[in-house]
Amino acid sequence: MLYESSPVAIAIFASFVLAVVGLSFWLGRKGQSAKGYYAAHGEIHWFINGIAFAGDYLSAASFLGICGMIAFHGFDGFLYSIGFLAGWIVALFVIAEPIKSLGKFTFADALDAKFKSRGIKLSVAISTLVVSIFYLIPQMVGAGDLIVPLLGLPHAVGVILVGVAVTLIVVTAGMVSTTWVQFIKGSLLVFFCGVLTSMILARGLTVNTGSLEPQTRSVTPDGRVLVDGEPQTRDHDLRPVGTLAALPARYGDATTTGPLGALEYLSVLEDSRIVTWSGKKSTDASGTHTVFTPTEKAGADLLKPGGYFKGLTTGKLADKLDFASLMLALFCGTASLPHILIRYYTVKDAAAARKSTVVGIAAIGAFYVLTLFLGLGAMTSGALDPTSTNMAAPLLAKSFSETLFAVISAIAFTTVLGTVSGLIMAGSGAVAHDLVENVLRIPMDDAAKVRCGKIAAVGLGIVAMALGILFRNFNVSFLVGWAFNIAASANLPALVMLLFWPRTTKEGIISAVTVGMLASLAWILLSADTFEKVYGLSRDASPVPFSQPGLVTIPLGFLVLVVVSLLTKAQPRGKPA
Amino acid sequence: MTETSEPERSRPGRATRIGFGLFWIYVILYFGFIALVLFRPDVLSSRPFGGVNLAIASGLGLIAAALLLSVVYMVACRVVESPGGERH
Numbered sequence: 326m327l328y329e330s331s332p333v334a335i336a337i338f339a340s341f342v343l344a345v346v347g348l349s350f351w352l353g354r355k356g357q358s359a360k361g362y363y364a365a366h367g368e369i370h371w372f373i374n375g376i377a378f379a380g381d382y383l384s385a386a387s388f389l390g391i392c393g394m395i396a397f398h399g400f401d402g403f404l405y406s407i408g409f410l411a412g413w414i415v416a417l418f419v420i421a422e423p424i425k426s427l428g429k430f431t432f433a434d435a436l437d438a439k440f441k442s443r444g445i446k447l448s449v450a451i452s453t454l455v456v457s458i459f460y461l462i463p464q465m466v467g468a469g470d471l472i473v474p475l476l477g478l479p480h481a482v483g484v485i486l487v488g489v490a491v492t493l494i495v496v497t498a499g500m501v502s503t504t505w506v507q508f509i510k511g512s513l514l515v516f517f518c519g520v521l522t523s524m525i526l527a528r529g530l531t532v533n534t535g536s537l538e539p540q541t542r543s544v545t546p547d548g549r550v551l552v553d554g555e556p557q558t559r560d561h562d563l564r565p566v567g568t569l570a571a572l573p574a575r576y577g578d579a580t581t582t583g584p585l586g587a588l589e590y591l592s593v594l595e596d597s598r599i600v601t602w603s604g605k606k607s608t609d610a611s612g613t614h615t616v617f618t619p620t621e622k623a624g625a626d627l628l629k630p631g632g633y634f635k636g637l638t639t640g641k642l643a644d645k646l647d648f649a650s651l652m653l654a655l656f657c658g659t660a661s662l663p664h665i666l667i668r669y670y671t672v673k674d675a676a677a678a679r680k681s682t683v684v685g686i687a688a689i690g691a692f693y694v695l696t697l698f699l700g701l702g703a704m705t706s707g708a709l710d711p712t713s714t715n716m717a718a719p720l721l722a723k724s725f726s727e728t729l730f731a732v733i734s735a736i737a738f739t740t741v742l743g744t745v746s747g748l749i750m751a752g753s754g755a756v757a758h759d760l761v762e763n764v765l766r767i768p769m770d771d772a773a774k775v776r777c778g779k780i781a782a783v784g785l786g787i788v789a790m791a792l793g794i795l796f797r798n799f800n801v802s803f804l805v806g807w808a809f810n811i812a813a814s815a816n817l818p819a820l821v822m823l824l825f826w827p828r829t830t831k832e833g834i835i836s837a838v839t840v841g842m843l844a845s846l847a848w849i850l851l852s853a854d855t856f857e858k859v860y861g862l863s864r865d866a867s868p869v870p871f872s873q874p875g876l877v878t879i880p881l882g883f884l885v886l887v888v889v890s891l892l893t894k895a896q897p898r899g900k901p902a
Numbered sequence: 903m904t905e906t907s908e909p910e911r912s913r914p915g916r917a918t919r920i921g922f923g924l925f926w927i928y929v930i931l932y933f934g935f936i937a938l939v940l941f942r943p944d945v946l947s948s949r950p951f952g953g954v955n956l957a958i959a960s961g962l963g964l965i966a967a968a969l970l971l972s973v974v975y976m977v978a979c980r981v982v983e984s985p986g987g988e989r990h
Contacts, residue, residue, distance in 0.1 A: 404961075407935070414925060419925060687969055690965045
């Protein structure tokens with residue numbers, strides 16, 4: 326769909342972004358040490374850190390991806406919410422306090438605390454970079470998606486805008502500014518999603534009778550976009566979709582429910598009939614055509630599992646394993662994400678790490694409950710863009726008012742800024758602190774460490790921009806699933822076994838990280854999803870039985886660690902876990 | 903590499919045990935839910951509580967359980983670790 330930008334939207338958006346970048350410059354005025362740049366001097370209050378956890382974690386995948394998935398596919402999007410939150414249980418009960426106690430600046434510090442091994446530093450630094458880059462892609466894609474309707478600019482401009490803003494944030498004041506950006510973003514996101522949910526409930530559900538004629542979007546070989554065979558213009562564009570066809574019988578002839586309570590809203594929706602749209606792509610000599618067709622469904626069918634994860638209803642074992650694998654990766658992945666783990670170094674001690682995790686769980690849990698209402702609200706808002714699942718939440722806001730749309734889009738954009746800042750901080754620490762200082766052993770004073778981190782941040786910012794443009798057609802939740810799989814496969818086995826299995830050796834850690842990372846990466850590159858969506862090949866050509874690797878590669882990481890540790894002599898231990 | 907003192911690094915055994923106990927409770931809840939999604943989706947379509955089906959009720963319940971267990975853990979650690987109350 327084509328979007329028209331409004332001056333109000335541009336003004337609100339510009340104020341948000343300028344305020345956030347301005348805050349970074351203000352915080353960056355103070356002189357910086359390496360500890361200040363990489364760990365905010367370890368002086369962040371646990372409550373601030375807890376909300377910053379939410380700001381770090383609630384990425385474009387959570388806000389844009391989950392809402393979009395619920396809006397188009399129903400309950401299955403909420404499964405991501407459940408899995409994303411469950412991962413924090415591993416972080417709190419297993420990882421939080423030991424990682425705080427063992428590390429200094431980076432995740433590699435913690436894994437290497439006992440052995441002082443360059444091999445561990447190298448393997449963990451590489452895994453940090455790989456996970457961070459995989460996690461960066463969906464954030465940048467989400468940023469580009471937001472810019473299109475908000476400012477009326479091309480997708481690539483959004484990606485470049487966020488890349489430049491984030492690089493400025495990180496380069497100016499490192500972890501200090503990153504923390505405050507994440508705190509502000511986390512607070513705004515939860516608050517405004519709460520406001521939006523209240524408005525959804527106050528509006529209730531209304532039958533809307535949009536046209537149910539199929540719509541076709543074509544892209545000709547010379548790049549022209551056609552809608553139903555005619556050139557796409559603002560007057561001749563795809564119609565917005567997502568409507569309520571009928572309310573439950575108990576409403577009789579009424580076409581609107583009026584305000585509803587939270588549980589009542591879910592209950593009424595379950596007894597209603599809803600029209601969802603799906604697109605089918607085909608290619609011929611005249612170009613690529615996507616035909617969008619409506620399907621009227623019972624609300625009860627949309628609010629049960631199986632709308633997106635088709636294997637849950639078809640009974641195919643490979644599809645069931647694919648789903649189980651994803652949910653395992655979400656559970657294990659959170660506590661293995663380097664940009665989350667480095668946030669533990671910004672607080673004073675292990676008790677503060679624990680308390681900030683609890684605050685994070687409260688804020689993140691509240692947000693994920695809200696995603697259900699946002700997604701379902703979008704599903705019946707009549708405002709969805711059939712070509713973009715990622716735009717569901719902002720377009721839901723637009724169905725209320727342009728101003729709310731601008732505010733929600735600006736918050737979504739700062740959401741991306743907050744998460745990408747954390748990712749670039751993690752990557753910058755991996756390059757400067759782990760690779761340059763500890764693996765290459767290039768001597769650096771405090772100022773040089775900070776300078777090196779900033780140069781790495783600029784490089785990562787450029788990589789992020791390039792990948793954001795390249796992967797623009799992916800659902801962001803789907804892409805984040807890959808990052809969780811790699812993180813869980815590469816990092817979790819080493820971390821857990823180091824903390825809780827005394828016979829773990831440095832060779833075991835290096836092998837587990839390397840094998841876990843390479844195996845999950847290779848699996849993803851060979852998966853049916855990648856064959857279809859990246860290479861444009863048939864799904865049947867994929868040699869692996871299902872797309873999500875975690876179910877195989879997480880246990881593989883543990884197995885490799887145990888076997889290699891048993892085969893290698895345990896190193897003398899300087900410090901107990 | 904670490905700047906943390908040795909006494910701070912050692913977790914009280916009881917707090918660790920409480921943490922693991924709560925962790926396993928959640929593991930059972932979470933993977934029990936996943937098992938239902940995988941093998942008995944019909945159960946999740948039922949509406950034992952009236953309006954909301956079991957799929958949504960258990961999803962919301964898992965989120966609430968995560969928060970509840972984490973608060974229980976925080977309180978338990980406070981009791982176990984510090985007879986004199988919070989240190990900061």
